Amino acid sequence: MTQQLAVAAQAAQPAVRLLKNLRIPSAVPGHDLSGDLYLPDAGARACPAVVMVSSPRKDAFGGIGTRRYCRNLAEHGYAALFVDCFGTGRSAGAPRPMLDPAEVDDAVGVIDWTSQQWWCDGTVGIWGESHGASIALAVAARQPAALKAAGAIMGFTDIERDLVHPAGVRGGIAMFGHLALYDLVNSLLPPLREAEDPEALTVWRDRVEHYEPWFVDAWRLAPGDPVWHDRRVDPSRITVPLFVVAGWRDIGCAAMVSAYEQARGPKALVAGPWLHGYPDASPDEPVAVTEMLRAWWDRWLAGGDGGDGTAAALERPTVFVQGSSPGWVQCDSWPSVPSRTDTYAAHETGTLTPVRSARSSHWSSRTVEHECDPTVGAASGLTKHLVQSLGHPLDQHDDDMRSLAFTTDPLDEPLTVLGRVEVHLVLAASTSASRCVVKLADVDGDGRSVMVTSGLTKLDASAPNGSAARVCVRLDPTAYTVAAGHRLRLVLTNADFPRLWPADRRERLDVVAAGADTPAAQVAAVTRLVIPVPDPGSITRIARPLPPQRHGGRRRRPLPRNRWRLARDFCGESASFALDVHYGGEHGSGVPARFLQRSFSITADVSRANPAAATVRAAGLETTESDRGRRLVVRADLDISTDEATVTAEVLIDGELAVGRRWRMTQPGTSTVVATDLRRGDDEQGEQT
Numbered sequence: 001m002t003q004q005l006a007v008a009a010q011a012a013q014p015a016v017r018l019l020k021n022l023r024i025p026s027a028v029p030g031h032d033l034s035g036d037l038y039l040p041d042a043g044a045r046a047c048p049a050v051v052m053v054s055s056p057r058k059d060a061f062g063g064i065g066t067r068r069y070c071r072n073l074a075e076h077g078y079a080a081l082f083v084d085c086f087g088t089g090r091s092a093g094a095p096r097p098m099l100d101p102a103e104v105d106d107a108v109g110v111i112d113w114t115s116q117q118w119w120c121d122g123t124v125g126i127w128g129e130s131h132g133a134s135i136a137l138a139v140a141a142r143q144p145a146a147l148k149a150a151g152a153i154m155g156f157t158d159i160e161r162d163l164v165h166p167a168g169v170r171g172g173i174a175m176f177g178h179l180a181l182y183d184l185v186n187s188l189l190p191p192l193r194e195a196e197d198p199e200a201l202t203v204w205r206d207r208v209e210h211y212e213p214w215f216v217d218a219w220r221l222a223p224g225d226p227v228w229h230d231r232r233v234d235p236s237r238i239t240v241p242l243f244v245v246a247g248w249r250d251i252g253c254a255a256m257v258s259a260y261e262q263a264r265g266p267k268a269l270v271a272g273p274w275l276h277g278y279p280d281a282s283p284d285e286p287v288a289v290t291e292m293l294r295a296w297w298d299r300w301l302a303g304g305d306g307g308d309g310t311a312a313a314l315e316r317p318t319v320f321v322q323g324s325s326p327g328w329v330q331c332d333s334w335p336s337v338p339s340r341t342d343t344y345a346a347h348e349t350g351t352l353t354p355v356r357s358a359r360s361s362h363w364s365s366r367t368v369e370h371e372c373d374p375t376v377g378a379a380s381g382l383t384k385h386l387v388q389s390l391g392h393p394l395d396q397h398d399d400d401m402r403s404l405a406f407t408t409d410p411l412d413e414p415l416t417v418l419g420r421v422e423v424h425l426v427l428a429a430s431t432s433a434s435r436c437v438v439k440l441a442d443v444d445g446d447g448r449s450v451m452v453t454s455g456l457t458k459l460d461a462s463a464p465n466g467s468a469a470r471v472c473v474r475l476d477p478t479a480y481t482v483a484a485g486h487r488l489r490l491v492l493t494n495a496d497f498p499r500l501w502p503a504d505r506r507e508r509l510d511v512v513a514a515g516a517d518t519p520a521a522q523v524a525a526v527t528r529l530v531i532p533v534p535d536p537g538s539i540t541r542i543a544r545p546l547p548p549q550r551h552g553g554r555r556r557r558p559l560p561r562n563r564w565r566l567a568r569d570f571c572g573e574s575a576s577f578a579l580d581v582h583y584g585g586e587h588g589s590g591v592p593a594r595f596l597q598r599s600f601s602i603t604a605d606v607s608r609a610n611p612a613a614a615t616v617r618a619a620g621l622e623t624t625e626s627d628r629g630r631r632l633v634v635r636a637d638l639d640i641s642t643d644e645a646t647v648t649a650e651v652l653i654d655g656e657l658a659v660g661r662r663w664r665m666t667q668p669g670t671s672t673v674v675a676t677d678l679r680r681g682d683d684e685q686g687e688q689t
Helices: 002-012 061-075 101-115 131-142 159-164 174-188 198-210 214-220 226-230 253-262 289-300 397-401
Strands: 016-025 032-040 047-054 079-084 120-129 147-153 242-247 267-272 318-323 327-331 338-346 352-355 365-368 404-407 415-419 422-427 435-443 449-458 469-474 478-482 487-493 511-514 528-534 539-542 563-569 574-585 593-607 615-626 631-640 644-653 656-666 673-677 683-685
Touching (some): 016 061, 016 101, 032 101, 061 289, 061 574, 061 593, 120 131, 120 289, 131 147, 159 226, 159 253, 174 214, 174 593, 214 644, 214 656, 242 253, 242 289, 338 487, 352 487, 397 487, 415 528, 435 469, 449 469
Parallel strands (some): 120 147, 267 318
Antiparallel strands (some): 318 327, 327 539, 338 352, 365 511, 422 469, 435 487, 644 656, 656 673, 673 683
């Protein structure tokens, strides 16, 4: 009976036709892109098309992670096209940096090309996750005529600000770790689906010959270089209906929420407690956002309402409130209109004092001195990195005590933060810090401190004319309720290691706070925390929007255990960070690979006595074995210090070295690169600027 039910269920599923490796013109003559097309198997009938252009390859992890969503779209009457970016997978050329203008040109061309195909009725949408989401936003901002709607899941709009140089400060292991390893193993992996096709091998060999890692590009370009401006998306130019998914703990959270706020057409926002990746597959509060996105297509591409009213319900921003009494709510607007604004002044005693009336509250001002500790940061979790399976904030109490911290008394009632918190810094003239990391923490009755949200600002070397400098820092958007009896904590430091590269010298962060004696200064003259408190009547509690949807597929081979380790040497005043993550899956879709596995290992070390000696070392490995026993291995290694970096990559086919490359760089922000072919041993030195 069970077997009969399974056969009947399989027969009831809508059939899908898969057309592999369609050739699509790119912006470079003679270099085609490659796309897989999923079609409803209902005859030669034109239908709305939904496009994804992305770097995760359709013959590798991109296909493993995305094909179920493409099939689901086809089962519901859409033509779903998944296209390899220029220089990745089966598409010709060498990879470009993310959001390079030519990359966006390609994607705009894909939209136009799609609208003219026999299987498309002329109506096209674009969507994507991570890199694909960034491309979707960039294309929507270009306003191609055939594009009628867009969806973006946890992407970026400014590669410099979001990944490489946050707030103009040298970044850490997001770009110079996770993304660098991803780019190396993803770009250099030989073809899997057409493993013995001479044309596919020619495309791959040409790519290897001209390949330059994202790492080299990011290292070469200094903060503020005009090239970064060319790689930014202007969300205010988006006028088509836009569906945005943000993760409160994702590195692109602020970028995605800002994109929603700035877009000028119909729009929807879903924000949850997620790290980076598809919320459908998240281990924390999984939600079928791809099903919600399909309802968006139903409304704006097919002229329906999603069948169950889902699309109409998305007109109200849907967010997950973290902290005490967690759960989903819908808001009347985003950002919500606050019913009041709570202000707290930093006090020289280390407390945060409520300011009942900014006009009537006066204190004397005092300078609170602090020598920054470069080992601070890792206890905040991996909330600004690119890992999905682990990394939510830890107890950061130890980091708080190594920072400049100001804490309230226990709250009399719960406090909900919904939107962006502001911190108004008043910096003493003695401050020498080059940046300030600002965190808002929730401190429970046992002293456990959990980060609510954070922000970052670059500081001038000195205050003007030796006077106090005033800086407003807007923290990342969030939704969080601090329980009654808990305390708020404002944490100030110059370090967030390994998210940020540490300053190369010892620095001071001295702030002006309220004093305890006779009134003398207005509240605006001291450092303070400002929290917009939403109107309870503007928020409606709801059930989980949609439970996760399972579209088949499973991992049949066990993987090594993920590990995340933090260590502190109290004698040497140093800190170490280590992360090992593993991914794997069976591809299917005609790829003759038994199992594809990827492993990343990243370690980072910094000492308080000599922050300039900080190091990051990372290793990536991608392996697969075909059903004919052909074994492919791609290895990548990064060795990074304050002034130097070495990137090494090797490709082994059945144990033989097929590709070996090494790039050596000195002094970030310069274009001196020495490239070595490890098989020949010859060097090619890049241009010096």
